[in-house]
Amino acid sequence: MGPLQGLRIVELFCIGPGPFAGMLLSDMGADILRIDRPQEPALGYPDYKYRTLWRNRKAVTLDLSKPAGVEALLQLVERADGLIEGYRPGVAERLGVGPDVCLARNPRLVYGRMTGWGQDGPLAQQAGFDINYISVTGLLHAVGTAERPVPPLIAAGDFGGGGVFLAMGMLAAFWEAQRSGRGQVVDASIVDGAANLMAYVYGGLAGGAWQNKRAANTVDGGHWRYSVYQCSDGRFVSVAVMMDPFLKILLDKLGLDLKDFPEPNKRSNWPIYRERLASLFRTRPRDEWVALFAGTDGCVAPVLDLEEAPQHPHNQARQTFIEHGNVMQPAPAPRFSRTQSAIRSQPPANGEHNTSALQEWGFSDDDVTELRKRGGMG
Numbered sequence: 001m002g003p004l005q006g007l008r009i010v011e012l013f014c015i016g017p018g019p020f021a022g023m024l025l026s027d028m029g030a031d032i033l034r035i036d037r038p039q040e041p042a043l044g045y046p047d048y049k050y051r052t053l054w055r056n057r058k059a060v061t062l063d064l065s066k067p068a069g070v071e072a073l074l075q076l077v078e079r080a081d082g083l084i085e086g087y088r089p090g091v092a093e094r095l096g097v098g099p100d101v102c103l104a105r106n107p108r109l110v111y112g113r114m115t116g117w118g119q120d121g122p123l124a125q126q127a128g129f130d131i132n133y134i135s136v137t138g139l140l141h142a143v144g145t146a147e148r149p150v151p152p153l154i155a156a157g158d159f160g161g162g163g164v165f166l167a168m169g170m171l172a173a174f175w176e177a178q179r180s181g182r183g184q185v186v187d188a189s190i191v192d193g194a195a196n197l198m199a200y201v202y203g204g205l206a207g208g209a210w211q212n213k214r215a216a217n218t219v220d221g222g223h224w225r226y227s228v229y230q231c232s233d234g235r236f237v238s239v240a241v242m243m244d245p246f247l248k249i250l251l252d253k254l255g256l257d258l259k260d261f262p263e264p265n266k267r268s269n270w271p272i273y274r275e276r277l278a279s280l281f282r283t284r285p286r287d288e289w290v291a292l293f294a295g296t297d298g299c300v301a302p303v304l305d306l307e308e309a310p311q312h313p314h315n316q317a318r319q320t321f322i323e324h325g326n327v328m329q330p331a332p333a334p335r336f337s338r339t340q341s342a343i344r345s346q347p348p349a350n351g352e353h354n355t356s357a358l359q360e361w362g363f364s365d366d367d368v369t370e371l372r373k374r375g376g377m378g
Contacts, residue, residue, distance in 0.1 A: 002029020003339040007081050007174065008361075010073070011057070012097075013037055014086025016130070016154065017162025017190060018114040019053040022084055024167045026056035027332035027341045033357055034059040035073060036350040038378030052329045054347035060358055061351030061378035068376025070096045072358075077102045079361055081177075082110040082170055089119045099185045109183040110173040114166050118189035130157035133190040137161075139198050146215040161194030216267070218242065224264075224274035228303060233285035236303035239277070249298040254280050351378060 007030040011022045019034075026032045034057045048054075063069040074097065077083060083102060085092050092098040092113075099111045116133045117123040134140045134157040144150035166188035177183050204210030204217070216222040225241045241247040251258065256276070262269045281289065286302055293300040304312060310321035310328050322331045325346040332341035354377055358368050371377045 001339075001344065002027065002341045003336055005029035005339070007031065008079060009033070009082040009084060010035060010076050010080045012083070012085040012087070012092075013040060014084075014114065016086075016158040017166060017188075018084050018086035020159050020163030021112070021114065021166040021170070021188075022057070023053050023055060024163065025170070027343065028336075029339070029341065032057050033076065033361065034348070035064075035076075036061040036378070038063050040350045048347050048349045049325045049327055051347040052327060055324070055329075056344050057348055058345075058353040058357040058360075059348040059351055060354050063376055063378050064095045064097065066375045068371055068374035069378075070376075072363075072371050072376050073097055074102065074105050075363070076361055077109060078106050080106065080109060081174060082112060084112045084114065084166070084170075086114040089115065089124050103183055103185075107182060108177050110170050110177060110186060111183065112166050112170045112173075112186045112188065114162060114188050116162075116190045118191060119187045130154040130162075130190065133157050134161065134194045137191055137195040137198060138201070139194050142198070142201060142214060142220060144214050145221075146213070149214065156197065157190045157194050161192075161197055162188065162190040165193035165196070211267075222267075222270060224270050224277060227274060227277075229278050229281035231281050231286040231289060232283060235286035237281060237286055237289050238301050238303055240299045246297050246299045249296050250293075250300065253292055253296065253298055256280065 004025060007025070009022070009025060009030050009032045011018070011032050011034045013034060013036050022032050022034075034054065036059055038061055040061075062072055064073065077097075085097075093100075099113075102111055103109055113119060115124070116128045116130075117126065131140065131151050134152075139156055139161075140149045140151065142149075143152050143156070166186065169186040169188050173184055173186050201210055205212060210217050214220060214222075219226055221227050223242075225247060226239070228236050228238050230236050239250065241250045254277070258264060258273075261276075262272065264273060284292075289300060290302045302308075302312075309315060315321055319331055321328055322343065323329075324343045327346075329343075332343065335341070355368050358371075359365070363371075368377075
């Protein structure tokens with residue numbers, strides 16, 4: 001059931017990048033126990049089956065404002081390989097479950113910390129959200145139209161710069177702990193991760209290949225050979241013909257001869273070419289263009305909406321999307337030849353496994369009864 005089968009992780013309830021990292025790890029087989037707070041808010045998803053970031057978990061409610069709840073968590077930590085928390089810096093310490101306490105109980109523990117700003121720095125204690133974090137990295141500035149930045153969903157910050165880097169960092173720390181016998185803290189911040197996602201762009205800026213403005217570069221929609229064009233039905237196709245052999249196919253299919261056009265690779269001429277292609281693509285509906293380029297290396301693809309994407313033949317053939325619990329959602333990735341990842345269970349309701357999960361983690365019936373009696377279980 002995945003290459004991480006046997007790995008145990010405690011996940012303190014948080015939102016966004018924390019549970020996304022947990023989803024990646026649990027899809028690959030890690031046993032993740034989510035620790036809910038009493039009266040945890042529904043966060044816009046009152047039906048838990050739609051909270052896909054929390055798939056493959058079990059959930060227990062512990063009241064960390066009570067000594068019994070803290071002690072129960074620390075007992076789980078003793079049995080865990082890792083822990084994920086997404087509080088503001090210092091909150092876990094005030095609750096009595098910070099890295100020093102947890103590593104004292106389990107020296108091999110990998111303590112994963114997910115924040116926006118990081119554990120230190122002048123903004124560490126300041127509130128913020130995905131769009132704020134990517135704002136200070138240059139990423140948001142670089143995405144959008146020439147007139148204004150456009151938020152790239154929360155894929156670039158929360159998930160790409162945050163959750164992926166937390167999961168990657170924890171996997172590296174697990175590997176190192178196997179050899180050293182010692183755990184450590186993984187400080188994952190969205191600012192740090194999002195900045196890393198911009199490494200290619202910053203390299204181009206330093207070398208003169210990238211301009212410090214939007215829609216003026218090769219892969220930001222500025223180049224006519226790498227852009228999105230609207231079709232006659234109002235839908236769109238993406239075009240990416242940065243290599244000359246692919247451009248030739250595109251031009252042949254479009255019936256376009258550029259011999260009378262000015263120098264095509266000169267930036268100042270890009271708008272001329274982009275408008276010429278735009279006028280051509282506006283003459284037919286999207287799916288006609290897709291059919292025309294089918295089976296070729298013309299590098300033209302339909303821009304599919306969220307309902308169309310799971311129905312695309314390629315996605316269906318690879319089962320890129322799967323339906324689980326009557327919810328269409330992305331399938332686990334990446335893929336393994338021998339230890340397949342899988343969606344094993346739907347997202348749990350808060351505290352759904354209060355008794356059974358604790359028993360699986362080594363608590364006796366008497367332990368659970370005493371925990372309830374002392375108010376440690378919500």
